[in-house]
Amino acid sequence: MKARLTLAVAGVTLMAATVASAASIVGSKHDMSATTTTAGETTQICIFCHTPHNPVAQIPLWNRTGQNANTVFKLYTSSSTLDMYNAVSAGFKPSGFTTNSISLFCMSCHDGSPLGGGVHNHPSDAQGAFAADKRNSRGGGSGTYTGDVISGTAADLRTKFGTDLTKSHPVNIPYNAALDANKAFYAASGALINGGGTLTNGLPLFKATFGATTLLSVECSSCHAVHGSKAMSGSTNFLRTTMAGSKLCLGCHNK
Numbered sequence: 448m449k450a451r452l453t454l455a456v457a458g459v460t461l462m463a464a465t466v467a468s469a470a471s472i473v474g475s476k477h478d479m480s481a482t483t484t485t486a487g488e489t490t491q492i493c494i495f496c497h498t499p500h501n502p503v504a505q506i507p508l509w510n511r512t513g514q515n516a517n518t519v520f521k522l523y524t525s526s527s528t529l530d531m532y533n534a535v536s537a538g539f540k541p542s543g544f545t546t547n548s549i550s551l552f553c554m555s556c557h558d559g560s561p562l563g564g565g566v567h568n569h570p571s572d573a574q575g576a577f578a579a580d581k582r583n584s585r586g587g588g589s590g591t592y593t594g595d596v597i598s599g600t601a602a603d604l605r606t607k608f609g610t611d612l613t614k615s616h617p618v619n620i621p622y623n624a625a626l627d628a629n630k631a632f633y634a635a636s637g638a639l640i641n642g643g644g645t646l647t648n649g650l651p652l653f654k655a656t657f658g659a660t661t662l663l664s665v666e667c668s669s670c671h672a673v674h675g676s677k678a679m680s681g682s683t684n685f686l687r688t689t690m691a692g693s694k695l696c697l698g699c700h701n702k
Contacts, residue, residue: 472674489570498568511555511565523617535657548619549653550667621662642698650698
């Protein structure tokens with residue numbers, strides 16, 4: 448009986464590990480806990496972005512301070528994106544992110560802000576030392592939370608954007624029924640774009656308010672699954688689908 452119980456526990460553990468490796472934030476670049484090479488002084492993973500009580504923003508129980516729509520961001524514009532804005536209202540063009548853009552959550556780190564210093568509620572297992580004390584070396588890290596940022600080194604340049612996004616793919620842009628007649632893009636089906644049926648899982652759209660109109664929009668998370676993607680297990684860029692054959696691009700662009 449004991450042997451069978453041991454085997455059962457081992458089997459469950461193996462299954463859990465398999466599920467975690469298939470699509471999980473655990474061990475990824477978004478895992479900043481003491482169990483990874485980013486080596487935080489807490490073993491908690493979710494706390495760097497989420498908190499169960501007294502969040503900065505109710506949805507998604509956000510636990511980071513700093514980034515908001517009042518920060519001036521420069522966004523990419525082209526004839527296509529301007530057409531999308533004009534579909535909302537003639538001549539409409541936002542000066543930066545709209546106030547409820549989900550991409551602002553991404554930018555609370557990816558603009559180069561301190562990763563740990565921006566945490567609102569500190570983890571209980573680190574107490575008051577979290578923001579000021581050193582990160583421990585269990586995972587090979589060093590330094591402090593407050594000074595730890597996405598660096599400007601060659602390896603991190605693709606993920607540290609600052610506030611100038613004019614050289615990055617447009618985000619926080621409306622993608623609605625007005626595009627149905629635009630043959631350059633696939634029409635959205637509800638809150639998903641499925642590339643004319645070529646994607647197993649469609650790319651999600653998110654609610655954002657443009658002027659006085661709330662529409663679905665393309666955001667950072669339309670292409671990136673921040674908690675990991677079953678379809679792209681092990682992707683360091685958290686992509687929702689492969690770039691092979693430009694499959695991700697062709698999920699929206701009808702080329």
